Amino acid sequence: MSGLRSAAVARPADVTPFDSAADAASLIVAYLEQIGVEHVFGIPGGAVEPLYDALARSERRGGLRHIAARHESGAAFMADGYARETGRIGVCIATSGPGATNMITGVATAYDNQVPLLVITGQPPLPSFGKGALQESACTGINTVGMFRHCTRFNSLVSHPEQLESKLVSALMHAYQTPQGPAHLSIPLDVLRSPLARRAQAYDLDSLLMRKADLVDEGSVQRLADELRQTHQPVFMVGGGAGEAIEEILALAERLDAQFITTPDGKGFVNPRHRRFRGVFGFGGHAAADALLRSEPELVLAFGTSLGEWNSAGWCDAVLNSRMVHLDGCDENLMRSPMARLHVRGRLKAVCTRLLQVLRERDEVRALPAAPVLPMLPVPPVIRDADSLLHAPDAFHSDAAPVKPQRLMKELSERCPANTRFVADTGNSTAWAVHYLQPHDRRLLRPRADLAEAANERRSGSASWLRVTMDFAPMGWAIGAAIGIARARANCPVVCITGDGSYLMNGQEITVAAEERLPVIFVVLNDRSLGMVRHGQRLAGAESIGHQLPAVDFRLMAAAMNIPGHVIGAPEDFELVDFEAMLRRKGPTLLDVRIDADEVPPLSVRMKTLRTAK
Template sequence: MTVTPVRTDFTTPHPLTGTQRVSGGFALMDALHRHGVQHIFGYPGGAILPIYDELHQAESRGWLQHILVRHEQGAAHAADGYARATGRVGVCFATSGPGATNLVTGIATAQMDSVPLLVITGQVSRSAIGTDAFQETDIFGITLPIVKHSWVVRDPRDMGRIVAQAFYIAAQGRPGPVLIDVPKDVGQELFPYTPVPPGSLVPRGFTPPPTAPDGVIHQALEMIRGSRRPLLYVGGGAISAGAEGLLAVLAKRFRIPVTTTLMGKGAFDENDELSVGMLGMHGTAYANFAVTECDLLIACGARFDDRVTGKLDTFAPRAQVIHFEIDPAEIAKNRRPELAVVGNLKHSLGRLLDCCQPNEPPLSTAATWLQCIADWKQRYPLMTPPASGDIYPQEVLIAVRDLAPDSFVTTDVGQHQMWAAQYLRNGPRQWISSSGLGTMGFGVPAAMGVLTALPDQQVICVAGDASILMNIQELGTLAQYGLPAKVIIINNQWQGMVRQWQESFYQERYSASNMNNGMPDFVALAAAFGIKGLCIHAREDLHSGLQAALEHQGPVLVDVRVRRDENCYPMVPPGKSNAQMVGLPSHPELAVASSRDCRKCGFTTAVDHLFCPACGAKL
């Protein structure tokens, strides 16, 4: 569909009446178009029908395109995927009552992961609000804890102003979801419309992000120069800020290793020698060892959440902390930093690099520190699947990495998500996963959103056999719009992560986690939606089957039957420090004490390795 450019004219005759008196629904569509909205994900219903009537007119004029989902939760996740892939505000519609409440999980997902979302809901007429009218819910009140801001439009004359404020708040500072609730009669009422130009107002009470003082920037630089074992700890804020390029310059100038969170994947090239991959509960061993031994932790757009830190008082126990963060509320929320650099991350890093000398040398201890990390990488690599027997889930992700290295990847939540995070290497905005809320059923609708925004890109959804059933109906949306997502199910016939925890911590009492009984024939189910389906049982068919799926022009669902009882390792058990991982490969011939003094410099190591992190001497 060809979409017209954003309009800059400010005379808006109604397409049906030809007058300046327009409906609230028309004012909404006009305002969305002025803010550059090209796609809306939604599902109609009674209270939002006036808006959908105007949406019909907007589509016929080429203003935008509506994507009809099969469930409102799918609309929120699709708008979320759209926003993560592009950095633009994603937009979704739903009607009042159950339509609005079906969006709640998607709104909370966006809030936890700081995704800019504009959610528009229908509401019963103004006179019926508070009477328990048919399909009435207080979605404004329900969503107060999970949005940046929200409005109930009481007067259609406020529509342009509210939409302009909504876009500003959703995208500025730390991004997040906002909600506009529109009573049915507000959508119908005619009034003389005066458009509000995008960006022409700053909402009252909204505080722009602060700018760190020069002295703080200089202090951060001196702390980096004075460190011996620094580590960059990078979260999703780096991607939101578009700071990937500056992070790479900083890391390479001083030769600082980089670890990322689940949200931060793609912020630094994971093929680079400085990358140590993801840290945390299912992070790489070498990332978790590095954070345990570092003496300076440079947190960039990260929030020290529990899946990263493990036992909080043992996280980075030797390190001073510099925290670069746009949201002052995150400073010292979990870990108190020695230095807080509050402000836009891209701006702050740019100023820090500007303060460097033209030929700033790497840190004098960089080679020693990187050699120690290289030793951990060699001794504790991610698991390499054996060459015989059942298909291992890890080798499915390795095959995806080899066959589609530049693809956008969405995931559901569970073991397959962690394996994907461990083995795939993605560019900025190419990793799209529900990280903070851990929302099962996120992957397929998120893939719809990515493909709607970027139809020429290859998009792969990595799903689990349990989680995909949460929003399996969206295969219908893929079919209707011909969105060529490749959905790869890592099928172990379990709620895999639940089973792993039950095995590890609940004495193998597998309560309500076996999905074998009642599992659908996924290939037949795909065919029922008009989508190509494949099932791969044998490892000799894995590469050829995945290649055939990737080469198919339309959407494909691939059911890969994998080893049933494989666990996701390494794993930091609850209540343990990041250095106390289980599931590491065993190397008895290399085993040394996990706590040992270096005979050369006296440094006491906290983790198991061969070389002293402080001086490089062999232990």
């Protein structure tokens, strides 16, 4: 997750947040309005009723809008997608007891992927604690506060109205700091209803949450410049936290004549046809990227990566060695590379900007081009061949039925517009998308006179054309995340790539996209199995058990929800589907794609890790 932007955005002109905050619930809403939150995601319940009353009043005056999920985990996944797309904090709400426990999986996902969330859960009234109150979840009941302690950056029970304001501000500040992540407040019903005993403090959150001056470790930057002076053609590895600095990183690549690879969660920040791109390293990755690192380049610069299992190819020593320089603003990430030659701490955009300045000053390498190098806009005709990195290019072009998953990725790449956000679910969906998805950037076809317009279309620093979840990776995450992304960018097409197993877990959230009239295409890879389990068991020589799923017509499920759907049984069926019309319509569409279940996804990284486990 790349860094948050300034918290401030436009808010309703008639909002007078603090004088009008008559109770504690209204204070929470007032602060969310102050920092520019537009949507919150959740499910109402008795223990959070005052908060929903305040949300209703805010919505009537043009403030916050509440999006009702179908399951609390879906609400957290939506808030996650919203935060990744906007660069602002995602907010999710659940009632006490099972509402809170249902939300834990989504919160844990955000925690492990460093996505900032504000999580608010309810409690029965304080006087009822310890008496067996319905859904009590304090220390005298099912202790949800204790459960959230392990997957949040800040976690607290608000036991008195006078605590609320300071704890709310602390929660927001913890969510925004590095490493980013969820902050949780558990608030009893009577506290939410409490009138304010005094005028609220009205902290200036726009100031408190804004990024401070970009501090750069000058000594490390100078030392890195020294290393680069002695290095011929370094290799760059772009991670999921590098999005904000991608322009500067690619400018450095041009200046240093470097080739670059990405981690699975970093692929969405680059053009996969860029002439310097050598593929993805890690889960679902490419042999070319692995070979490049195993060729023992003199120096590997790793930008913004946690170096977890999936984005380090199972902690591969081809990257985790003394030739690596790890650049990151998160100390937790840097702690995973003690063997690195050098750590460069700091916000990546500031670090890379300073490194470019130092290189210019020293004039150690060739001059930069006169025109700026746009990260998604390499100059034609030097564009890499689309098939050159693929493990199975024949399957990518195959006309066989059932549909090869590789061919499905080709169709999605070619038929979706350049500004599409793809969200790939955990399992085979991630592997297929990371390896084979390579959308055409139509800006490459524009004349130079249109470059200014093209630059305006570039995605924001916190955005990415491909979203996947690393480390803590639950099935069904992409379904909710796609809705959160689409709600954040109502006019931006979103494609959710998910499996039939994931859809059977969380597919009911498609009705939220319908209710909100969001242009999301849900692509279900239908192979009647938990595909990653099935292939993993086969590749490991293990017993074949537990992966079978029933034959389901997901088109008919969608129709029962008044959502249009199509069955794709063979490649020629794609000609019967108008992608542009689907992405223009105000509402979701479902594609039930009957894929070839025998096609083996690129799971070598995962299998290697499992085989070596003791």
